Amino acid sequence: MTTPDTxxxxxxxxxxxxxxxxxxxxxxxxxxxxLWWVRGPINFHDAARAVGxxxxxxxxxxxxxxxxxxxxxxxxxxxxxTWQPGELLAWQSGVDDVSVAVRFQAVADGTKVTVTAxxxxxxxxxxxxxxxxxxxxxxxxxxxRRDTAARAPVETGRLGLGIYYAKPVAAARWLAExxxxxxxxxxxxxxxxxxxxxxxxxxxxxxxxxxxxxxxxEAMTVTHVPWVFVDRLDEHLARxxxxxxxxxxxIHQYGYRSYEAADLEGHxxxxxxxxxxx
Numbered sequence: 001m002t003t004p005d006t007x008x009x010x011x012x013x014x015x016x017x018x019x020x021x022x023x024x025x026x027x028x029x030x031x032x033x034x035l036w037w038v039r040g041p042i043n044f045h046d047a048a049r050a051v052g053x054x055x056x057x058x059x060x061x062x063x064x065x066x067x068x069x070x071x072x073x074x075x076x077x078x079x080x081x082t083w084q085p086g087e088l089l090a091w092q093s094g095v096d097d098v099s100v101a102v103r104f105q106a107v108a109d110g111t112k113v114t115v116t117a118x119x120x121x122x123x124x125x126x127x128x129x130x131x132x133x134x135x136x137x138x139x140x141x142x143x144x145r146r147d148t149a150a151r152a153p154v155e156t157g158r159l160g161l162g163i164y165y166a167k168p169v170a171a172a173r174w175l176a177e178x179x180x181x182x183x184x185x186x187x188x189x190x191x192x193x194x195x196x197x198x199x200x201x202x203x204x205x206x207x208x209x210x211x212x213x214x215x216x217x218e219a220m221t222v223t224h225v226p227w228v229f230v231d232r233l234d235e236h237l238a239r240x241x242x243x244x245x246x247x248x249x250x251i252h253q254y255g256y257r258s259y260e261a262a263d264l265e266g267h268x269x270x271x272x273x274x275x276x277x278x
Contacts (some may be wrong), residue, residue: 008121009118009119009120009121009123010118010119011116011117011118011119012116012117012129012132013114013115013116013117013132014114014115014132014133014135014136015112015113015114015115015136016112016113016135016136016137016139016140017107017109017110017111017112017113017140018110018111018113018139018140018143018144019109019110019143019144020110020111020143021086021106021110021111022086022087022104022105022106022111023085023086024111025086025104025110025111025113025143026085026086026087026089026104027085028139028142028143028146029055029089029102029104029113029135029139030055030057030089031055032142032146033053033054033055033063034052034053034054034153035142035146035149035151035152035153036138036139036141036142036143037052037053037138037153038134038138038154038201039153039154039155039156039275039278040156040199040206041156041160041199041206041208041227041255041256041272042197042199042254042255042256043134043255044065044255044275045065045075045077045095045127045255046065046067046075046253046255047255047256047273047275048233048253048256048257048272048273048274048275049067049275049276050065050066050067050275051066051067051068051069051275051276051277052066052069052153052277053065053066054066054071054074055080056080057083058080058083059080059081059082059083060079060080061079061080061083062076062077062078062079062080062094063076063077063078063079063080063091063094064076064077065077075094075095076094076095077093077094077095078091078092078093078094078100078128079091079092079094081099082101086104087103087104088101088102088103088104089101089102089104090102093127093128095126095127095128096123096124096125096126096127096128097119097120097123097124097125097128098117098118098119098123098125098128098129099117099118099120099128100115100116100117100118100128100129100131100132101115101116101118102114102115102116102131102135103116113135113136113139115131115132115135115136116132117129117131117132133185133186134185136186137183137185137186153277154204155204155275155277155278156201156204156205156206156229156278157203157204157205157206158228158229158230158274158278159205159226159227159228159229160205160206160207160208160226160227160228160229161205161206161207161208161224161225161226161227162208162209162210162224162225162226162227162270163207163208163209163210163223163224163225164209164210164211164212164222164223164224164225165209165210165211165212166211166212168198168209168210168211169187169188169198171209172187172198172200172209173187175200175209176200181200181202181207182200182201183198183199183200185198185199196210196211197210198210206227208227222268225260225268225269225270226269226270227269227270227271227272228269228270228271228272229271229272229273229274229275229278230271230272230273230274231273231274233251233257233258233259233271233272233273234251236271237250237251237259237261237271240261240271244264245261245262245263246261246262246266247259247260247261248260248261248262248268256272256273257272257273258270258271258272258273259271
């Protein structure tokens with residue numbers, strides 16, 4: 001058996017069918033990106049600062065993660081290389097070496113939207129392929145409800161809940177089927193150590209599923225962790241520390257900025273920096 005050469009070029013793709021014509025589907029993808037993009041702790045590169053998303057039209061335009069409304073403070077997610085309304089949108093990632101192409105093809109039920117991401121030989125993927133994962137669920141869901149939905153981004157609430165399971169993927173499938181919870185993203189085929197984030201939406205609040213690590217430590221007793229988003233995280237940490245909270249982890253950043261603490265009876269809490277619009 002030979003080991004796959006990870007330096008080789010790789011291509012991954014996904015697709016979704018939306019109930020509109022290709023021209024409209026293209027317009028939804030580009031003009032309404034801030035409406036179909038799902039807010040969430042890990043759905044931005046800097047979730048503590050992000051206020052929205054924008055797609056500038058035409059070749060040479062940019063895909064932007066906005067940190068203010070004027071776009072003079074933004075992360076360039078991609079530089080548009082192909083702009084063919086109703087047919088093809090393509091860009092070169094601004095955060096890694098990935099190139100992405102989105103094709104719009106007329107089908108009986110509307111438009112098949114196919115997203116293809118290519119990592120060149122020896123290239124890095126630091127989030128550029130995420131479009132393959134999110135577009136089918138997020139664009140598909142928005143396209144289905146946009147005729148009756150308010151034309152404003154749906155912001156997440158300031159209180160969420162993390163729940164720990166031995167098999168979070170299996171648990172998520174059961175919760176979706178038994179309790180009719182709606183997943184914003186597609187699940188992996190099965191549980192694996194690499195699948196580390198599952199997020200349900202209940203109204204505008206997040207219910208997040210994590211893996212319960214069976215390492216024989218106190219972590220085994222932790223089953224539910226409230227998530228609270230606050231305006232000034234550094235001040236919040238200082239106050240919690242001064243009042244005797246046990247700081248389990250100092251402030252760190254993984255898309256979102258957060259720290260973990262235990263209260264007076266040992267219950268764990270996660271506090272995260274709220275976005276300006278949250």
